[in-house]
Amino acid sequence: MASQGLTYEGCNFFRQRLVLSTLSGKWVKIKNIRSKDDSPGLQDFEASFIRLMDKITNGTRIEINQTGTVLYYQPGLLFGGQVEHECNPQRSIGYYLEALLMLAPFMKKPLRAVLRGVTNDQKDPSVDTLKVTSIPLMKSFGIDGEGLELKIMKRGMPPGGGGEVLFTCPVRRTIRPVQLTDPGKIKRIRGTAYSVRVSPQIANRIVDSARSILNKFIPDIYIYTDHMKGGNAGKSPGFGLALVAESTNGMFLSAELASNPQGQGSPMLPEDLGCNCAKLLLEEVYRGGCVDSTNQSLALLYMTLGQQDVSKLLLGPLSPYTREFLRHIRDFFQIMFKIEVQKQEDESRRGGDKVLMTCMGAGYANISKTLK
Template structure:
């Protein structure tokens, strides 16, 4: 945890020669929520308080909710105390929405975080991502557009919620680097969304990839 850290991140990624065009235009309906509350160098009871707070909000909308707790102490917990929660909502079509909330760092000028507030904040952030809709949450919109740009010279389509400022700037960078312009269309709400007056405006993004190939990856 911040500010002194002391942890380690291990990242693994398969090596691909080419990507595949993607067509994701139906996000489906939310059927379950999973999450993890992590706490280091603090009382184990804090993690349980975060879980109860987050579930208290989410259980009003969905029964299938399970949030794990991960508590560490001693040398395995790093150098600074803190806690946080990561929530993931999954739809019937395999789309994921994520949200996270973390306590204020030790020694910061802000007041110490209350576990109940962190749990509620994460739950409300997840509900906001669900409301925004689309087939990807706002955090990973830019990654989706980059992968679409690097795909083969075929049409890729991706339904997204309202584009974040970071994604808008990423589209400008893609145009500068690859000379590729995305087609952005306003997507109409489904009948269920119109009836419930639910969900923000969605954007159907489409492009023809540049056909990027990783020549260092040998084919067999």
């Protein structure tokens, strides 16, 4: 097992390679990382990610060459426990958290991670979105109980950061297979309009404009306004909106937008941000499926690692990230999904075509979990 490994090129899909390597126990070598770039090699946020991986594992071997263009990663044992990490503010905490969500159920000890850095930015899924979409998704795979929590202690906007998030997750020996083929109908829309170090009135303006669009579909809308002050507000000003639509079958679709970071780009009107975010949510509803586009790969990973039974999941169109993730799953676990397109009739008013993903679980067992 230890002698097996895979070689890749380039810095794209960096996290999924390291995560799948850690879960499968196969080493991974990534060559030519930004080798033709003006600033070659691994960047600070990737180095920060590697340090986080080192903190949650035991006996991981990491070798990086002088210029940082080649990385060799030999995974160790997933240990978990208490972890504190200073996330590099080039990427938001969501970047690091997405990997932790994938790994947390398979650790030796339940994970209790405190992550500090940027909570909301324009690139990655924000902590707010992951809290309202990924956590319910994990519950449907049997990862639940009191220990599962994602809490925003302090908010931090780019470029300064200064936010703090607490993530705790129980461990599981096996993952339950799922049959999520009927998304149901959307019964309510919730959201959080946040603002830090700006006028608290901005959050209200966002709420009004987002409601004006969403009210055409459904009356049950509630958008919380979250204005943090003083020490909880981080180092930089900013505002944004995270929306989530909940269906009758307990499925969640999300959309979000954040303001331009201080000193970058032109200032945004809160009204425009609210409108555009509401339209993004409608776009996500049009795509549809049981899992929204940001959580596709998380759900597919849990399906792959489930017990040896058939899992089914209905998705919207596969994102480029998910397509590459499927290829990586094949490389690391030799599991291929059955992918069927479900056409929508012309008369139906239920959005675009859906994709039904079917796979047989690998029967992955968390052998490092201590028995009580």
